[in-house]
Amino acid sequence: MNRSRIIGVATVIVVIVCMMAPTVVLGQTDGPVASGHIIDGDYGYGMPPNASKDGHNVDNLIHILHWFMLALFVAWGIFFVYCLMRFRARAGHRATYDPVKAKVSKYAEIGVAAFEAFLLIGLSMPIWAATKNEPPAKELATHVRVVAEQFQWNFHYPGTDGTFGRTAAAFVDTVDNPLGLDRSDPAAEDDVFATELHLPVNKPVICDLTSKDVIHSFFLPVMRVKQDVIPGMRIPVWFTPVKEGRYEVACAQLCGNNHYSMRAEMVIEDDASFATWLEEVGKVEEFDEDELD
Numbered sequence: 001m002n003r004s005r006i007i008g009v010a011t012v013i014v015v016i017v018c019m020m021a022p023t024v025v026l027g028q029t030d031g032p033v034a035s036g037h038i039i040d041g042d043y044g045y046g047m048p049p050n051a052s053k054d055g056h057n058v059d060n061l062i063h064i065l066h067w068f069m070l071a072l073f074v075a076w077g078i079f080f081v082y083c084l085m086r087f088r089a090r091a092g093h094r095a096t097y098d099p100v101k102a103k104v105s106k107y108a109e110i111g112v113a114a115f116e117a118f119l120l121i122g123l124s125m126p127i128w129a130a131t132k133n134e135p136p137a138k139e140l141a142t143h144v145r146v147v148a149e150q151f152q153w154n155f156h157y158p159g160t161d162g163t164f165g166r167t168a169a170a171f172v173d174t175v176d177n178p179l180g181l182d183r184s185d186p187a188a189e190d191d192v193f194a195t196e197l198h199l200p201v202n203k204p205v206i207c208d209l210t211s212k213d214v215i216h217s218f219f220l221p222v223m224r225v226k227q228d229v230i231p232g233m234r235i236p237v238w239f240t241p242v243k244e245g246r247y248e249v250a251c252a253q254l255c256g257n258n259h260y261s262m263r264a265e266m267v268i269e270d271d272a273s274f275a276t277w278l279e280e281v282g283k284v285e286e287f288d289e290d291e292l293d
């Protein structure tokens, strides 16, 4: 074996080993620690756990896409190594620069294009349409406003009256009134502000997303939800949590120096625990207001 061939084969082997190393060496890592709590579920090297009703559809799509990419990677890799060997420089062999005219490659390319069209039109679009076209009925859903800012997630609950109080930028106070709630509005009286997202299990959730400053991205890995949060817009997303636990809320858009620290916790719990929590958080707010007066 000549030197250049050895170098070529060694390079291919090193590239393949490097790509496999994380799976072989690291395997499943421990769950991450956020704000001093271990978050439920397996956040290791593979997919995060699925805690939503429609998450399996997204997972199936991701699995199919990855198997397809693996097949393409292996097939093209074999073809690449074959070409390196077959057309290497050697005595009695001249390089030719004419494109190859073979039926096999033509059919292979048509096959790949057809399968990609199927992935988009036959598989992805129906799943998207089924889960994203029709929002759940508002009266049957838990409705939360999610207000992003550098570098925190704020959650605004309408309280027992089910109506959000009026908010305006003029009322915003970073310490006492981060949502800019108009305290004189009767609908604002029972509104609840939190920095943890608590939600009852087995009930649809509608989150209206807004931002106070730059573009953020609301990312709930276990719900398979990711949506950009744009200042000046109110963008709804919806999902149905089906597994109780404490999970991660992340920001998936590089939004400034402390982007890495922009995370919160989402607690999925039974109806009774959710109601108790909402009451407790509401009480803390009232207490704070008395203290300030």
Ligand SMILES: [Cu+2]
Binding pocket: 148, 149, 151, 215, 216, 217, 251, 252, 253, 254, 255, 259, 262
């Ligand atoms: Cu952010």
